[in-house]
Amino acid sequence: MNKKVKKLSGLFFLVLIMFVYAAPFAVYATSGNEPQQVQTETVNEPETEAAAEEEAAAEEEPAEEEEAEEHGKYYATWLSLLPPVIAIGLALITKEVYSSLFIGIVVGALIHTNFNIVQTITAIFEKMTEKVGDSSNVGILIFLVILGIMVSVMNKAGGSAAYGKWAGKKIHSKAGAMLSTVALGVIIFVDDYFNCLTVGSVMRPVTDKFKISRAKLAYIIDATAAPVCIIAPISSWAAAVTSSTEGTSIDGFQMFIQAIPYNFYALLTILMLIMLAVMKFDYGTMKKNEDLAEKGDLYGGLAKEADAESKVSSKGKVCDLIIPVIVLIISCIIGMVYTGGFFEGESFITAFANCSASVGLVIGSFTALVITFILYMARRIISFREFTDSIPEGFKAMISPILILTFAWTLSGFCRDSLGAGEFVSGIVKAHSAASAMLPAVMFLIALGLAFATGTSWGTFGILIPIVLSIFPEMSEILIISISACLAGAVCGDHISPISDTTIMASAGAECNHINHVSTQIPYALTVAAVSFVSFILAGLIQNVFIVLPIAIILMIVTLLVINKVTAKQ
Numbered sequence: 001m002n003k004k005v006k007k008l009s010g011l012f013f014l015v016l017i018m019f020v021y022a023a024p025f026a027v028y029a030t031s032g033n034e035p036q037q038v039q040t041e042t043v044n045e046p047e048t049e050a051a052a053e054e055e056a057a058a059e060e061e062p063a064e065e066e067e068a069e070e071h072g073k074y075y076a077t078w079l080s081l082l083p084p085v086i087a088i089g090l091a092l093i094t095k096e097v098y099s100s101l102f103i104g105i106v107v108g109a110l111i112h113t114n115f116n117i118v119q120t121i122t123a124i125f126e127k128m129t130e131k132v133g134d135s136s137n138v139g140i141l142i143f144l145v146i147l148g149i150m151v152s153v154m155n156k157a158g159g160s161a162a163y164g165k166w167a168g169k170k171i172h173s174k175a176g177a178m179l180s181t182v183a184l185g186v187i188i189f190v191d192d193y194f195n196c197l198t199v200g201s202v203m204r205p206v207t208d209k210f211k212i213s214r215a216k217l218a219y220i221i222d223a224t225a226a227p228v229c230i231i232a233p234i235s236s237w238a239a240a241v242t243s244s245t246e247g248t249s250i251d252g253f254q255m256f257i258q259a260i261p262y263n264f265y266a267l268l269t270i271l272m273l274i275m276l277a278v279m280k281f282d283y284g285t286m287k288k289n290e291d292l293a294e295k296g297d298l299y300g301g302l303a304k305e306a307d308a309e310s311k312v313s314s315k316g317k318v319c320d321l322i323i324p325v326i327v328l329i330i331s332c333i334i335g336m337v338y339t340g341g342f343f344e345g346e347s348f349i350t351a352f353a354n355c356s357a358s359v360g361l362v363i364g365s366f367t368a369l370v371i372t373f374i375l376y377m378a379r380r381i382i383s384f385r386e387f388t389d390s391i392p393e394g395f396k397a398m399i400s401p402i403l404i405l406t407f408a409w410t411l412s413g414f415c416r417d418s419l420g421a422g423e424f425v426s427g428i429v430k431a432h433s434a435a436s437a438m439l440p441a442v443m444f445l446i447a448l449g450l451a452f453a454t455g456t457s458w459g460t461f462g463i464l465i466p467i468v469l470s471i472f473p474e475m476s477e478i479l480i481i482s483i484s485a486c487l488a489g490a491v492c493g494d495h496i497s498p499i500s501d502t503t504i505m506a507s508a509g510a511e512c513n514h515i516n517h518v519s520t521q522i523p524y525a526l527t528v529a530a531v532s533f534v535s536f537i538l539a540g541l542i543q544n545v546f547i548v549l550p551i552a553i554i555l556m557i558v559t560l561l562v563i564n565k566v567t568a569k570q
Contacts, residue, residue: 440478
């Protein structure tokens with residue numbers, strides 16, 4: 001890792017750790033006058049107050065003891081954010097993700113068990129078993145395996161190779177290849193997991209031909225996954241946000257639609273992708289990867305894992321890739337609305353809001369695999385034996401992301417469930433909710449930090465949106481802006497977190513070294529995050545999307561022009 005990366009990583013983690021350490025002291029500072037107020041009140045009725053205090057203490061002690069016994073004495077403290085900070089820091093420094101994540105898990109388990117070694121070992125494997133055994137997580141793993149099998153089958157049938165040749169004739173430049181990848185990522189807006197793996201498998205032959213590094217491909221995939229899904233009204237993400245308003249008087253879907261124009265991070269990320277392609281420039285460690293790609297090294301100086309040689313059919317055509325992908329998209333949409341009760345009379349929007357994304361994706365991907373099998377058998381481009389051989393090959397291709405996901409889920413489980421990271425952050429938010437004009441910008445930073453530390457955007461806005469709704473219980477412009485800030489910050493933190501499942505799948509889709517993908521995209525994501533933060537400050541003050549959104553776009557364009565000019569001089 002070069003010196004610039006170390007400096008950037010060190011600065012980022014220094015800021016993050018300063019935030020983690022400073023936050024509790026800020027909370028205590030805001031409540032520091034409370035003891036004096038109590039002391040003033042006790043002058044008049046000392047005996048009554050003392051008796052009341054003794055009674056309250058007697059009632060609170062058993063509850064506190066039960067909570068401490070259940071969660072541990074470090075629950076909902078700054079220590080809840082320490083395990084992911086350690087894991088992420090180690091991963092970026094060592095570029096070795098498995099041991100870094102496992103060390104983070106061990107630290108989390110030690111804190112949870114009050115540093116009891118025997119209980120720590122038990123807690124690690126109990127939590128890992130719990131997360132791997134969760135029905136939605138199992139669905140994601142099955143979906144991964146089925147997509148791996150589909151990719152293997154399409155490659156063996158020659159569909160990917162045929163598409164690469166066809167696209168090579170239609171696309172004549174590196175910028176065209178990048179814009180085509182962005183366009184495909186925007187089109188596949190249904191689900192981020194589906195987006196990552198499908199875009200990667202389809203566009204790898206095209207980007208390889210035009211010497212686009214795998215790190216750049218992984219960034220484009222990642223930047224058109226969650227950022228696109230969070231502004232798509234019909235997606236699993238929209239369903240998750242909509243469901244978070246249950247029990248309130250606010251229409252969740254209407255709130256989501258109105259929040260889209262204020263989601264500066266998602267919108268500006270797409271703008272940045274287009275500008276990078278058109279302006280033909282890169283900066284940071286991504287530039288090093290792109291320079292190496294021009295010399296023929298697509299993997300940024302890192303060794304590519306050896307692939308098992310497989311025979312590719314010469315009968316493959318473009319339709320052998322296009323048809324399975326289209327069927328996959330349609331069947332996944334049908335699968336999700338099916339789980340939401342669409343065929344039982346629910347409306348399409350309601351079905352999406354109530355769907356089980358993991359189950360729907362499994363149903364859809366399995367259906368697409370069966371149809372692909374029938375298509376290839378009917379066209380006789382591969383044999384039955386070759387199809388069955390693709391099953392273990394596809395599974396093997398997904399072993400690495402499955403292992404990383406397992407560790408990431410376990411680490412996230414300790415932080416959120418066992419150590420109360422969400423409660424710790426929500427307490428900070430509630431203590432600083434008075435200045436409503438600055439709240440969107442503050443919410444953006446808090447959501448970014450929480451999603452980065454826990455690796456989950458859904459969990460982050462699941463924690464923060466109810467807090468915003470409690471502060472602003474009626475539909476208003478400041479409510480919409482604050483909700484957008486939660487969503488934008490959650491997506492940004494998820495985007496740059498090495499333990500995020502979307503980031504892991506983007507690496508898998510591009511067949512890129514995971515830590516190389518993370519370290520190269522962090523400067524890009526933080527550039528957009530900085531502009532978004534300024535835009536949320538303006539949004540909180542102006543509260544008019546027709547004024548703030550154009551300003552945000554201009555700020556993004558000017559920022560990239562300045563960076564381009566500076567890097568050109570260097």
